Amino acid sequence: xxxxxxxxxxxxxxxxxxxxxxxxxxxxxxxxxxxxxxxxxxxxxxxxxxxxxxxxxxxxxxxxxxxxxxxxxxxxxxxxxxxxxxxxxxxxxxxxxxxxxxxxxxxxxxxxxxxxxxxxxxxxxxxxxxxxxxxxxxxxxxxxxxxxxxxxxxxxxxxxxxxxxxxxxxxxxxxxxxxxxxxxxxxxxxxxxxxxxxxxxxxxxxxxxxxxxxxxxxxxxxxxxxxxxxxxxxxxxxxxxxxxxxxxxxxxxxxxxxxxxxxxxxxxxxxxxxxxxxxxxxxxxxxxxxxxxxxxxxxxxxxxxx
Numbered sequence: 001x002x003x004x005x006x007x008x009x010x011x012x013x014x015x016x017x018x019x020x021x022x023x024x025x026x027x028x029x030x031x032x033x034x035x036x037x038x039x040x041x042x043x044x045x046x047x048x049x050x051x052x053x054x055x056x057x058x059x060x061x062x063x064x065x066x067x068x069x070x071x072x073x074x075x076x077x078x079x080x081x082x083x084x085x086x087x088x089x090x091x092x093x094x095x096x097x098x099x100x101x102x103x104x105x106x107x108x109x110x111x112x113x114x115x116x117x118x119x120x121x122x123x124x125x126x127x128x129x130x131x132x133x134x135x136x137x138x139x140x141x142x143x144x145x146x147x148x149x150x151x152x153x154x155x156x157x158x159x160x161x162x163x164x165x166x167x168x169x170x171x172x173x174x175x176x177x178x179x180x181x182x183x184x185x186x187x188x189x190x191x192x193x194x195x196x197x198x199x200x201x202x203x204x205x206x207x208x209x210x211x212x213x214x215x216x217x218x219x220x221x222x223x224x225x226x227x228x229x230x231x232x233x234x235x236x237x238x239x240x241x242x243x244x245x246x247x248x249x250x251x252x253x254x255x256x257x258x259x260x261x262x263x264x265x266x267x268x269x270x271x272x273x274x275x276x277x278x279x280x281x282x283x284x285x286x287x288x289x290x291x292x293x294x295x296x297x298x299x300x301x302x303x304x305x306x
Contacts, residue, residue, distance in 0.1 A: 011109040011171040021120035021146040023165040033073030041068040068144040079173040088126040088206040092303040117157040120146025129203040130180035161218040181266040204240035235298040252279040274299025
């Protein structure tokens with residue numbers, strides 16, 4: 001048995017599936033990020049068969065299983081971090097008419113003798129955040145899955161339908177992690193004029209509210225046996241700044257609409273359009289300096305190379 005120590009959690013890789021829940025032998029695996037934390041979901045629904053004339057149960061059976069994980073990670077610069085936004089939104093050119101997102105298989109090494117693989121994965125929530133200007137960007141993905149394969153000591157796994165597959169590890173690309181190296185800007189005139197938000201911290205969130213479609217696959221009762229269907233595509237941005245003017249109070253109380261926000265991340269411009277502000281989050285004020293938080297709801301997002 002290998003002791004779980006620093007560095008055991010690694011080799012985070014994903015591969016697009018052509019068919020939901022089925023490992024693709026033709027698609028190419030991608031390095032997904034340098035893990036800082038992993039929470040694994042394996043919720044099995046068990047129902048008891050009551051005994052006859054006794055308190056002792058006659059037996060029990062599993063009638064459902066919900067699988068997934070929440071991964072916290074950094075991402076090397078220039079190594080395709082935009083794929084996470086594409087996996088969450090469905091496209092980098094706006095929400096448009098996209099109704100679904102591509103399923104994928106995930107591979108993570110939890111320890112030297114334990115490798116995990118999930119089939120039929122989809123991003124439920126994606127967060128990209130900065131704790132300060134110049135800081136390393138923190139990524140967090142909450143992923144739902146059809147099935148969590150039995151742990152492997154190597155790279156061999158068995159999917160829910162009994163199909164065996166091998167998913168090799170991917171080396172971490174060279175280069176440092178992405179840092180927060182640009183200003184956050186906003187526009188009230190459709191993108192003609194841009195003004196700095198003076199953001200100290202910020203968090204971009206994409207939420208899909210995935211709904212599970214249950215089925216029995218290969219003898220396994222799976223909550224998401226047939227699919228995971230996106231119900232929404234909610235886009236939000238929250239940032240803090242040192243309060244220095246009535247700008248945000250004025251915009252919030254006026255019910256300003258059609259704001260735009262943009263941020264350059266690792267050579268790509270992330271543009272949020274059709275934005276509104278939460279008028280209910282006016283700051284708590286003190287007799288000294290204080291920060292205020294601005295919560296933004298966006299209608300659409302595009303990501304383009306600078």
